[in-house]
Amino acid sequence: MMHRLTHLVEGRWVPHSHPAVFTTGERIVAGVPNSDPSVFGKLLECLEPPYFLLYVLHTPRGEAEPGRYQSPPVSSAEAYDFLQRFAPFLSADARFDLWAHSPGSHGTVVWDRHDQLFGYGPVAQFSSALTSLGFTAGAPEIPSPHQHHYHAELDHLSADVMRAFEWQMSPLRPEDEQ
Numbered sequence: 427m428m429h430r431l432t433h434l435v436e437g438r439w440v441p442h443s444h445p446a447v448f449t450t451g452e453r454i455v456a457g458v459p460n461s462d463p464s465v466f467g468k469l470l471e472c473l474e475p476p477y478f479l480l481y482v483l484h485t486p487r488g489e490a491e492p493g494r495y496q497s498p499p500v501s502s503a504e505a506y507d508f509l510q511r512f513a514p515f516l517s518a519d520a521r522f523d524l525w526a527h528s529p530g531s532h533g534t535v536v537w538d539r540h541d542q543l544f545g546y547g548p549v550a551q552f553s554s555a556l557t558s559l560g561f562t563a564g565a566p567e568i569p570s571p572h573q574h575h576y577h578a579e580l581d582h583l584s585a586d587v588m589r590a591f592e593w594q595m596s597p598l599r600p601e602d603e604q
Contacts, residue, residue, distance in 0.1 A: 428518035428577050430461045431541055433569035442572060444541055446556075447564030454545035454552040457566030461517040461541050463509045466524065468559055469535045469543060472551040473528035475502045480525035481587060484539070484602050485576055487521065489585040494602065495593035508590055515583035520574035522584075523602070540568045 429441040444457020458465050470477065476499035486492050500508070505526065509516065516524070520539045527534045533547025545552035 428579070429575055430518060430520040430539070431569075431572055431574060433572040439573060442541070442569050444566050445564065446559065446561040447566055448543075448553070448556050448561050449563070449565050450549055450553050452546075452549070454543065454549055454556070455566060456543040456545075456556055456561060458537065458541040458543055463513045463516045463537075465556075465559065466526070466535060466537045466543060467506060467509050468555045469545050469552050470502075470505055470526050472531070472545075472548050472555050473526070473533045473535070474530035475505070475528065476500055476530075477502075477505050478527045478529075479505065479508065479591070480527065481593065482523040482525065482598070482602050483521060484523065484598060485521040485574070487576055487578070487581050487584065489581060490588045491595070492598050492603075493595045494598060495588070495595050497591040497593060500591070512583060512587055512590070515580045515587065518575075519577050519580050519584065521576045522587075539574055540572075542566055542568070 431442045432439040433442045443460050446459050448456035479497040481495040483492055524537045536544040
């Protein structure tokens with residue numbers, strides 16, 4: 427089984443899965459247990475469509491240039507289709523960060539390479555959504571040391587992501603780079 431993130435435990439690299447915990451404040455910060463894309467999708471339900479997806483490709487493996495790839499406006503159905511279609515890739519590879527922004531809700535959800543979600547905007551709704559999934563209060567932590575994984579077996583899916591929308595590319599920002 428492939429994993430996005432592993433950490434060192436007693437001299438062995440083992441898969442890391444965040445517990446189902448989150449913190450609230452001006453934003454939500456949550457771990458993504460088992461790198462499950464449906465958690466991102468659940469927070470997306472708190473936002474009004476259309477959405478703009480931002481696929482931040484920080485560690486390409488030949489499928490495209492590193493950069494920030496923004497989708498045209500997408501409907502709820504298109505966003506969920508994207509998450510479902512690419513779930514095997516999204517849950518197993520760390521070459522990207524995925525953002526969704528709703529201009530109507532003034533909200534943004536970010537799923538980063540460390541399997542953390544950040545929710546900006548309707549924090550109370552995000553909190554309710556996570557609670558409905560069984561999440562509890564707690565601070566997700568990034569293990570140290572850890573490794574990110576980029577799987578050659580998933581290169582074809584990453585290339586398909588690049589064809590999923592008519593992405594508008596812009597350069598990476600300093601905070602995007604590893």
